[in-house]
Amino acid sequence: xxxxxxxxxxxxxxxxxxxxxxxxxxxxxxxxxxxxxxxxxxxxxxxxxxxxxxxxxxxxxxxxxxxxxxxxxxxxxxxxxxxxxxxxxxxxxxxxxxxxxxxxxxxxxxxxxxxxxxxxxxxxxxxxxxxxxxxxxxxxxxxxxxxxxxxxxxxxxxxxxxxxxxxxxxxxxxxxxxxxxxxxxxxxxxxxxxxxxxxxxxxxxxxxxxxxxxxxxxxxxxxxxxxxxxxxxxxxxxxxxxxxxxxxxxxxxxxxxxxxxxxxxxxxxxxxxxxxxxxxxxxxxxxxxxxxxxxx
Numbered sequence: 001x002x003x004x005x006x007x008x009x010x011x012x013x014x015x016x017x018x019x020x021x022x023x024x025x026x027x028x029x030x031x032x033x034x035x036x037x038x039x040x041x042x043x044x045x046x047x048x049x050x051x052x053x054x055x056x057x058x059x060x061x062x063x064x065x066x067x068x069x070x071x072x073x074x075x076x077x078x079x080x081x082x083x084x085x086x087x088x089x090x091x092x093x094x095x096x097x098x099x100x101x102x103x104x105x106x107x108x109x110x111x112x113x114x115x116x117x118x119x120x121x122x123x124x125x126x127x128x129x130x131x132x133x134x135x136x137x138x139x140x141x142x143x144x145x146x147x148x149x150x151x152x153x154x155x156x157x158x159x160x161x162x163x164x165x166x167x168x169x170x171x172x173x174x175x176x177x178x179x180x181x182x183x184x185x186x187x188x189x190x191x192x193x194x195x196x197x198x199x200x201x202x203x204x205x206x207x208x209x210x211x212x213x214x215x216x217x218x219x220x221x222x223x224x225x226x227x228x229x230x231x232x233x234x235x236x237x238x239x240x241x242x243x244x245x246x247x248x249x250x251x252x253x254x255x256x257x258x259x260x261x262x263x264x265x266x267x268x269x270x271x272x273x274x275x276x277x278x279x280x281x282x283x284x285x286x287x288x289x290x291x292x293x294x295x296x
Contacts, residue, residue: 026055029073030065040064084199089174093141096148097200105145111293112149119260119290120237127228127238128290129162129255131282132264133274134244138295140168142264143241146293150237151203158194158235160206160228162254163243164215167208173197181209185227186218194231206231219253228257245278255287263292 027041036044036059048058056070068085083098084090092098096105120126130143140163147159161169162182170177175195185192185206194204212218232238240258242251255261261282265275275292282289 026073030059030069033069035065035069088199090197090199091172091174094144094148094172096145096152100152105149108145108149108293111291112146112153115146115262115290125229125232125235125238126260127232127240127258129240129242129251129258129261129287130264130293131242131245131251131255131261131278132266133246133270133278135264135266135269135295136163136166136168136244138266139163139244139264140172140241142262142293142295143239144169144172146262147203147237147239148200150239151197151200154202155236156234157203157237157239158206158231159203160231160238160240161208162219162240162250164208164212164218164250165243165248169205169241170207173205175205175207177207179207179209181207182227183209183212183215183218185209186221186223187212188223204235216248216250216253219250219257225257245281246274252281252285252287255282256285258287260288260290262290265292265294267294267296 027036027044030036031038031041040062044055044059044062044064047053047062048055051058051061053061056065056073059065060067060070068083071083083100090097095102096108099105115128119128130139130146132139132142140161144159147157151157159169160182161167164183167177167181169175170179173195179195180190180192182192184190189210192206192209194206197203197205218224228238238258240254242254245251263275263278279289
């Protein structure tokens, strides 16, 4: 009984010490980012103790920080990417970034887990083509959100816009359409570096680039395969956005170079006959079809 009585105060003391250490860490992180001063740190501690609040709640009550400041600190502590701030140029339809608690974001994370288990654990520098029968915007959104979900794990992720006929990714990430990109890289017109997305940590993007008169020839060229291989050497996951498969063969060429594809299916829009044709076509050129992602 005496031992138990002694153990309880010791446990409480340890818990209190841990709590203070956590508070100090949060405060130091906010201070190092210039969000609060040393004197403001002390004021927050005072209010926290007086009103029995959490450190972040006390800081918010005093109006010294914004909610996104606290979210960013917590995200860093738990190794998770915080939602972008209000000044971001990212498109709000990137739900994995903006609405990480939504059902759609959760579904994409489940898909990510399946892909990690069934494909991306089988070797290094693997690329995955995202294909669909129609709806270039839907294919691009799926590719972008899926790439973000991998980046949130801390994996170095490259997202490539290989829809050279109707580029999509520059719109989602707020990039200039005239920036050099994949076409310029394939044609060796200029040095092209993947563009880092600061709000999303481990994500880089290669846009489609200068509008080219011969996209099919570019994607079928040895230069495309070599340039993609050069890029992929620096990344753990490569996601490639493609144009719709209905009327052109660009996506077949891209998928054949990648070796694997994920099919985007639009609920109440995609026709079973079209999907069967796509599956047969991709299998016919040696592409491993990993599954389908349903867009509602």
